[in-house]
Amino acid sequence: MAEAHQAVAFQFTVTPDGIDLQLCHEALRQIYLSGLHSWKKRFVRFKNGVMTGVYPGSPSGLLVVLTGYISATKYAKIDPSLGLFTKLSTHLPVSKYITVEGQRIAGGVLVGTGLWVAVIFVMRNVRKCLLSWHGWMFGRHGSLSFKTKVWLVLVKLLSGRNPMLYSFQSSLPRLPVPPIKDTVRRYLDSARPLMDDEQYQRMEGLAKDFEKNLGPRLQWYLKLKSWWASNYVSDWWEEYIYLRGRSPIMVNSNYYAMDFLYAFPTHLQAARAGNAIRSLMMYRRKLDRAQIKPRFLLKDYVPLCSAQWERMYNTSRIPGLETGFPGIWDSFLVILQSLTLPSASQLMVLNTIPMCSSQYERMFNTSRVPGVEEDILQHVNESKHIAVYHKGRIYKVWMFYDGRLLLPREIEQQMERILADESEPQPGEELLPALTAGDRVPWAKARSEFFSKGKNKQSLDAVEKAAFFVTLDDSEQRYEADNPIQSLDSYGKSLLHGKCYDRWFDKSFNLIVYKNGTMGLNAEHSWADAPVIGHLWEHVLSSDPVQLGYSEDGHCKGNLHPNMPGPQRLQWDIPEECQTVINNSLTVAKTLADDVDMHIFPFNKFGKGLIKKCKTSPDAFIQITLQLAHFRDKGKFCLTYEASMTRLFREGRTETVRSCTVQTCDFVRAMMNDNTTKEEKLKLFKVAAEKHQDMYRLAMTGSGIDRHLFCLYLVSKYLGEDSAFLKEVLSEPWRLSTSQTPLQQVELFDLKKHPEFVTSGGGFGPVADDGYGVSYIVLGEDLINFHISSKHSSLETDSHRFGCYIQQALLDILDLFQFDDKADKK
Incomplete structure (x- = not known):
């Protein structure tokens, strides 16, 4: 085995004739190269820090502004500072050495720099206000309203060019604290299918009491934190959910x-x-x-590729001239096309809505x-x-x-x-x-x-x-x-x-x-x-x-x-x-x-392509499938966790989508009833899918349930207050924990030409001792990979059995749409 080379840069010995110094040139060379590499890295980090700090402006933009002001000062013989620099010169020890023309130039530099900084400040804060609006997400599937089109145009025009990974961090809004009454109402809606009438009435009483008495006090402290901290959830989430856990992380x-x-x-x-x-x-x-490149949110109904948008925005369509500079003509062209052409307006969603990169x-x-x-x-x-x-x-x-x-x-x-x-x-x-x-x-x-x-x-x-x-x-x-x-x-x-x-x-x-x-x-x-x-x-x-x-x-x-x-x-x-x-x-x-019971299987009988022909979100389709499979497996419904991201906000991490809804349970019961017609089942499915999509949108836009309740619970503990409502909510086990693995860089994988380069995705262990962990990834048009985990020690679970139920549920739900297609043809 070759061990590491222990190079010594120098050695010396003391002799009667003096000090005998022996240098190792190779070691000194490696020291020099290592130092050079470190300084290059420091310089790059410093440069990136400057570029990110002034974004959406740029040092070249400052140079253009200063050049323009200095030129105007020199040839127009005007003082852009309107005498401000002259007044300040009386307090400057070097003012007597500055000529009148020099004062004009210095005034131009001051005013130009101030204007450049002011424009950056205004653009950054206006963009933050624009990104705080999420009404676009709740629009009708497959189309954009006029208001959303105008909003997208403004966001794009205020986003600058060639952003770096962290360029948008200062422009991202803070995660809002939802009103307590909304959170309590949504929680009760999610708890209703899991409780009988007596249990629900008891929980409803606890919730109303919390909403009226202790809740407002806890909410006040939480709002105070949201004003002070970058994100009122993430630091507590990292500390209490992960770092304070004393059980094995494996x-x-x-x-x-x-x-x-x-x-x-x-x-x-x-x-x-x-x-x-x-x-x-x-x-x-x-x-x-x-x-x-910074990550942008991709709305699943956008049909065109981002390369077309980049060319449309970064290239002036002046005949014979493609400048690559976003000038006035570009802005006019973007607005005109996005407001008049449906495809262009949908195209705008791509590379427009940034996500947090922290x-x-x-x-x-x-x-x-x-x-x-x-x-x-x-x-x-x-x-x-x-x-x-x-x-x-x-x-x-x-x-x-x-x-x-x-x-x-x-x-x-x-x-x-x-x-x-x-x-x-x-x-x-x-x-x-x-x-x-x-x-x-x-x-x-x-x-x-x-x-x-x-x-x-x-x-x-x-x-x-x-x-x-x-x-x-x-x-x-x-x-x-x-x-x-x-x-x-x-x-x-x-x-x-x-x-x-x-x-x-x-x-x-x-x-x-x-x-x-x-x-x-x-x-x-x-x-x-x-x-x-x-x-x-x-x-x-x-x-x-x-x-x-x-x-x-x-x-x-x-x-x-x-x-x-x-x-x-x-x-x-x-x-x-x-x-x-x-x-x-x-x-x-x-x-x-x-004790881990793992089962992984690729489902290739159909995929995203056929699901989208059903005019249904693939995620909603799979989540409702999991509910049907789970009911067939255990004969009951359970509290279900689906991970959603909140990276539309600064330092955002995740939120929970409670996939087991009243609407989903109605559909599952209909599927278990042979007397229900396919038309009725299909109608219930569409209602359940729309409900799931609405909950997913709410979670992404900061109006979820569980992170808010989690933080309220922590505040109550800091204040030494006990809440029976919060204690029961946070003690409920997630017996079905699910997550979709997104394929984010679709352009890197041409699965049509190279289907062998499909990945199987990833997975995780079970969350509850008697529950399932399910991860899935939708690949290409015809493949969905599932990862299922549970525990051998549980008498209620079997990963392979659950996998069979999932495959059958997928086929059964698709059969509803095939029947619908045939009926339409008739």
């Missing part, structure tokens, strides 16, 4: 993302790791330089550090290495050499060195990551006692401050066409928990590369939500086989590096007392992992 919190379903770019483990790690590091470089800040160089009462998120600004686990050994691998990022073949070379290492793990090292898989308190105490000094601290710092964690897994996982169910189930369980000691579950994410070249991700949940890590994973999957590629023999493209130092084996000194804690954590983790 299975309970962490989630996973899968590789391609049918494509296998290479069978070489080191090569696949080389391309994937290189792609991840390139994404981090783009993130550091804010070169990743969650991207902690994607890399981040680790969750355990505490006795509460964990913390540790983030470092820069990390030049990754941590790699293989067969019980952990390595520190530098990602830079000669002042540059390693190339894919060079990273593969480092992985090959690790795979070739035949040394044995040190005592306790093999199972060490199990500490991150067990309960948090033992891990926190062990970290403080055994990893706070010496080489244990240095090695732990190398892991926690790494860009991310990589596991070179010694097992083989992949989709097998002749054994699809068992192969996918095993693959999903492996990504979710592995062997319980071969992932560092505290890292922001783990890259897992299997022996046969298949790979996946395991992500920690507290720092961000799944769409953010999904955006990263889409970049990796799209760049791996297409942009980076492999040679004919399966290796990464490029050449080996002849002089590159090898990975550094981390050294540990783990006493027997600590090994006992590790074994105890492993026992807890294995019990949890063995």
Whole structure:
């Protein structure tokens, strides 16, 4: 095994003739290149900070304004400051050295700069006010009202050009606090189908009492926080839902993302790791330089691609001239086309409504550090290495050499060195990551006692401050066409928990590369939500086989590096007392992992294309399907969680859509009744779908139920007040927890030409002991992948049984529309 190169920059010895100084030129060269790289990175960050800080303005805009004012001052012989600078000059010690013309120029600079700043301030705040209006979301499906068209035009014109990742942060509105009476009313609506008359009347009494007495007082404190903080929910959500949890984060919190379903770019483990790690590091470089495009909300009824909109906006349609500058002619053209052409108005929705990008800040160089009462998120600004686990050994691998990022073949070379290492793990090292898989308190105490000094601290710092964690897994996982169910189930369980000691579950994410070249991700949940890590994973999957590629023999493209130092084996000194804690954590983790009942299946009988022909939202279609399947599985309804995002607001994260509604239950009961006609069932389905869409819109626009009640509950605890209503609401178990994995960068995957590049999406563990966790991803026009999890220990659940009910429910609901189509033809 090639250890890290321990270069010494200089050595000296004292002799009778003086000091003999010996310099190592290679070490000094590496020091120089490393410093140069760091200063370049600092400069880029400073420049990006300036560009983001003045957006939607730009330094070039300031230059144009100042040039115009100075020219006007010089040739028109006027003072743009209207004598203000002359008055100020009496108080300036250098004023007597400034000529009259100089005073005019200085006045022009002052006035021009002030005007430029004022325009930016006005544009930013007007845009914030515009983005606070969400009436466009509640318009009729497939069309935009005149008011919405005008609103979209104004938002677009005030958004500037070439935005960076964080350009819109200062213009995003704050999450509003809904009125208590609205939240209580919506809660009672959601609780009605789950309670009998007596239970509902009791809960209604508690709710009304809360709304009248304690609620207004708690609401006042919450509004005060919303005025002061950027987001009145997110910090408490992160702290109390994630960081204060003392149970294992493996299975309970962490989630996973899968590789391609049918494509296998290479069978070489080191090569696949080389391309994937290189792609991840390139994404981090783009993130550091804010070169990743900001995320915009895409409304599902927009039929045209964003490239057409960008060209329409950024290009002047003057005959013979395409300036690429958004001048007056562009503005007029945008307004004219968007107000008169239906396709242009729908096109406007694309790349217009920004989403918050704050969650991207902690994607890399981040680790969750355990505490006795509460964990913390540790983030470092820069990390030049990754941590790699293989067969019980952990390595520190530098990602830079000669002042540059390693190339894919060079990273593969480092992985090959690790795979070739035949040394044995040190005592306790093999199972060490199990500490991150067990309960948090033992891990926190062990970290403080055994990893706070010496080489244990240095090695732990190398892991926690790494860009991310990589596991070179010694097992083989992949989709097998002749054994699809068992192969996918095993693959999903492996990504979710592995062997319980071969992932560092505290890292922001783990890259897992299997022996046969298949790979996946395991992500920690507290720092961000799944769409953010999904955006990263889409970049990796799209760049791996297409942009980076492999040679004919399966290796990464490029050449080996002849002089590159090898990975550094981390050294540990783990006493027997600590090994006992590790074994105890492993026992807890294995019990949890063995209890997971995982089932993953691709549904390819129909998909988004056919669902949209039914004029129904694919998400509403699937959510109602899950309700029907769950009722057939358990014979009852349950409180259902569907994750919705609130990133239309600054620092927004998620909100809950309570998918089990009165309207959905009416439809399910109709489906279970053979005496109900298909026409009646279809009518009830459409009502339920519209209700679901309305609830989803409310959740996205800050009018959800659960985050508001959660924050009211925390305020009551801070005030020492007890609320029977809030206590019961927050103690209700989510026996059906669901989430859709969005495909955000559709342009990266041409599934018509390359159907083998379809991914299986990702999933998570069950939330309730007697419930299901369901994740699904809609891919292309004809494929929906489902991930179902539950617990073997529950007598009520069976993931494979539930999967069969889901498939049958999908077909049964579609049959209603097929009958409707036939009736229309007649």
